[in-house]
Amino acid sequence: MAGTKILIVDDKNNIREVLSEILKTEGYDTVMADSGETGLISFREGHPDFILTDMIMKKVSGVDFIREVRKINQTVPIIILTAFGSISSAVEAIKAGADDYMTKPLNYDLLKLKISKILNEKSLEKENSNLRDNLEEKWGLENIIGRSPSMEKMSNLIKAVAPTKSSVLIQGESGTGKELIARSLHSHSPRIGKPYVVVDCSAIPESLIESELFGYEKGAFSGAEVRKKGRIEEAMGGSLFLDEIGELPLACQAKFLRVIQEHHFARVGGNGQVHVDFRLIAATNRNLKEEVARGRFRSDLYYRLNVICIKSPTLKDRKEDIPLLAETFLQEICRENNIASRMLEREELSMLMDYPWPGNVRELKNCIQRYAILGSLPEDIREYAHSRDNSPAGSSLHKNERELVEKALRDEKGNITRAAARLEIGRKALYNRIRRYGLTVPKGTVDSD
Template sequence: MTILTIDDEENIRNGLADNFELEGYEVKQAANGAEGLELIAQGGIDLVITDLRMDGISGSEVVQKVTTDYPGIPIIVLTGHGSIDDATAALKAGAFDFLTKPLDLDHLNKIVKNALQGKILAEQNRELKEKLLKSESPDEMIGKSDSLNRVRQMISKAAPARASVLITGESGVGKELVAKAVHEQSDRADKPFIVVHCAALSETLIESELFGYEKGAFTGAESIHKGRFELADGGTLFLDEIGEVNLATQVKLLRVLQEHKFERVGGEKSIEVDVRVVAATNRNLEDEVKAGRFREDLFYRLNVIRIEMPSLRERMDDIPLLMHAFLREFNIENKKNIKGFDKTSKSAMIKYSWPGNIRELKNAVESAVVMCTGDEIKMEDLPRALRAQGEEKVISIPIGITMDEAEKIIIQENLAANKGNKSKTADILGIGRKTLHRKLEELNIE
């Protein structure tokens, strides 16, 4: 734990530093408020002790700044006997406690201990809340279909291993959710989960993003930049759309997977990392290998454990569950209380083919929530693609009739739908206008 002391009297700063170092804390010192705020902004400060009355930025201003911009850092104020009112005002502004000079170091140590324990408890409480929210989030894997349960079984088998995982599936099926689940069920769950969207990075950027760069490696590289592999050390690196990575970068990825080390761009020192790689693609990598666009050796390194995420068309039973999960989410986000979907809109949602998969479904529900003015989503609230499907008309042809009779029904229904427009009807039926006229005469259609 690191304590920052801010006081314009050097002997007080040094005395506090000696005391806290004996107690096992790291100590940083600042001679004024401005210097103290600069150290806080650099990070790594767990508790602040500041004098109230200093030239320039006062202790009261430090309290206001810290409690506003760094609310997780407890702050203790020191004051003389004549400025108790100022200390009380600092408490109202958010200070943890105050002490009067001359200081009772034993009492100060107890206050510091209590403040730091409170900080730790607050952080643990925040982390617990985040985990609870995460477990309830509609962005988690939702569904009870057999195909999704098979994915869950694969995740539970893959998670404890150290081997690379390749997740395949169409765009929008939730491949990143699978990667997160693999990470969270592994022994790396308390370590970083770093995501790289490979398709969003140009060929010139992807190498420096993955491996970092040294100061002066290129124009604009004014300081050392850690890459995603370094940031993921000890944890999991998720490479989304791995099929978009160029061949030159594929060679370097292969080396990291084989040797667990790399060099930053512009650097010579090898950096060793312990990173589990999970990759995802909506491409057929076997075809990419055959076409020479993806290295075969890298493919085999990534494809140790393969998890195929089904499309939404393959898990239609999950659509109602996803619809209502997203409805809950967007009700909260838009401060609405929509209770559900009417029969027509629900039927349209379930029958739709969802080429964009879960991503398209989520967007459709969000749009419907925004457009809905009542307590139930109706057909008119849905996006155009779903409304158009709901408006589609079906031609019913009875069993047992002749081909000529069936053809007559098809032509009559299409003519009626097109309000007698023969050119449009011919186009829809895929025949010429002359052919349509001949059939109208042959089948005695007026």
């Protein structure tokens, strides 16, 4: 592995030199030390990627050297070299923290293979660790935005359930963030780094759902020219998320139930059993208990799914989270699109708080995306706010507001900036009120920006 620095620790100069030359021909950089003491200095100062050390050295033995290295670094790969190929010396070296050992005289081809193998394994471990960190950062609980009691309760349930093997059913209206919950369950489970497979049951035609889930053998039907793995098989070792499971046809429900119970299945057109291990997470916007009563969903599958039920609250049931959600989305969208940072005016935030949000968080995010790009809220939200403004219940409030705006403009001699500050609203919001109430700004005044 080009650029990899290997520290060679041996009290025999000829062995150090030979090892160094051989490793350099493989593209490695080498650093040499003639004792355990100098080896530790070289390790602290040079931060090598790999260590080869002799077992028998004066003062600090190879085993003691390894123990000292492991106090500093738990992951750097180490191979210990010994002329004494006994089981006891090998066991002692491994216990001290060596990854492997080799006996002298050395088989240099085997040594090169071992170094390459260990480096590749360490690289894969690091890659998996980075993947886990990235998944946790992207899909962690901190990305489930909200401080309302319902969201706090839901987050605590996710924390408790995620590390287990239990099936989870997520119930909630469309747009409430059911997939984010499913992702969080996976990323906080021992299966993180393994496959996370999503199947949207509502998006697959009934005629194709079985082959999509279970896969098929070559020749199973016209056009099946090669064997194809299904989504269940692709989820091996990881998590399978069945979104809108209420849309799954009854015949397919029966076959899927057997998979949950027996942990194996046959591909379409085949007899051989495929053994599987996955964590099942399902979501629905339907009331599955009612679907069972109406004969549209199997009761045995429902009870298998409903081991743990997480309910995703609607946005109208957690309106106190709207300001935080809106601000988070706004900053995120501005950053992703290289748009200058914007702030919602108080009046605009009030419109968001009043709106019923039938599309839940998804609709709010789309609304904020428009606001970030165009600088205005969607027409339907503004019309809804206007219709509320014109209702009898709101007339006395708005009469009072008009008087307050008129007074602020009068007192500040038409200076928009100072009048807005007096009213504790933004300039844009003040201009909106001036237009709404048909007010005129005194002529001859200067507006300070």
